[in-house]
Amino acid sequence: MVEASGRIRIGVIGGGQLARMMVPPAIHLGLQLSVLAEAEGMSAARAVDAVGDYRDPETVYAFAETVDVITFDHEHVPSEILRELECRGVAVHPRPDALQFAQDKILMREKLEELGVPVPSWAAISDEAELQAFIEKHGGRAVVKTARGGYDGKGVRVVSDAAGARDWFAALAEDARGGRLLVEELVDFTRELSQLVARRPSGEARTWPVVETIQLDGVCAEVLAPAPVANPVTLDEAARIGRVVADGLGVTGVLAVEMFETRDGRVLVNELAMRPHNSGHFSIEGSVTSQFEQHLRAVADLPLGDTAMTAPAAVMVNVLGGPAEGPMPVRYAEALAAHPRAKFHSYDKQPRPGRKVGHVTVTGQDLAQVRQAAQAAARVFD
Secondary structure, three states: OOOOOOOOEEEEEOOOHHHHHHHHHHHHHOOEEEEEEOOOOOOOHHHEEEEOOOOOHHHHHHHHOOOOEEEEOOOOOOHHHHHHHHHOOOEEOOOHHHHHHHHOHHHHHHHHHHOOOOOOOEEEEOOHHHHHHHHHHOOOOEEEEEOOOOOOOOOEEEEOOHHHHHHHHHHHHHOOOOOOEEEEEOOOEEEEEEEEEEEOOOOOEEEOOOEEEEEEOOEEEEEEEOOOOOOHHHHHHHHHHHHHHHHHHOOOEEEEEEEEEEOOOOEEEEEEEOOOOHHHOOHHHHEOOOHHHHHHHHHOOOOOOOOOEOOOEEEEEEEEOOOOOOOHHHHHHHHHHHOOOOEEEEOOOOOOOOOEEEEEEEEEOOHHHHHHHHHHHHHOOO
């Protein structure tokens, strides 16, 4: 329901840092933001109006009755719950018909091929024999992924023998629902790229400049915006693919299309995310309209904003793990004094090895200098 004040109330399922970073633009846009968090004390605590299990239908239905639009901090809400919300007349963005392709990697691969989007060679497999046959056909190594639930390197393995996924096959055999694994060729890529697209229900869409992402142990460590030394043809192809996927899937909100750039200049789609994404955090300072503001505009069906860069270069560095001793806030005075050009974002999380606890962004004229400054600022929190 729209409040008596006329403000649109947007409900976000998931209380992580993505929901947290939606709070400032919601205030600026005059939108009311409400969050259903998984537990007390999560990153988006300042906007939490409910705490409960997003897998429990009644919890989600009760939350949805308090808002006008439902959107997400993650893609893990069961599709049957979201479809029931639509049957009850609740606006869900992205819609479950689109979100299913970010929830299930096998469905995603099937749909991308249907749309004519380039992807790595792949197969859906049910047993070790099928995996071994794929490995032998593709040079002796392959990438195996769980179809559902993986993120930040979880649910992904590089294997040279089918035994490397034996435990996953065993788990599938014990699951009454069954299921299959996804296996893909091990792509010989030069770097990873990401194209962000925002789309509203009317079909209006905007793209940000394609960025380069640098991974550390399967987790995004740095984002360089725009992607340096890029062939204009590659950039145009990345933007084209982003629009094809957004329109073909009917995505509403922000879509991240993660891609490999190969040695022969091609781009292959690796993953999709239908929500604000780590590769777009640079946009808070680096773009006229951040991905978080744009996502809220899109799901509220408001006109989209300009996505131009605010400076020639922007670099975002994730703070992974945080300080080995003491909480992060004790480092802030040092960081602010030593790096006045840097913008620091805390996720209000306890430090833990490999955990994303914040990020740092620096903008400027020269990419190499900006990157060096961002890396130095993030190191204060090691």
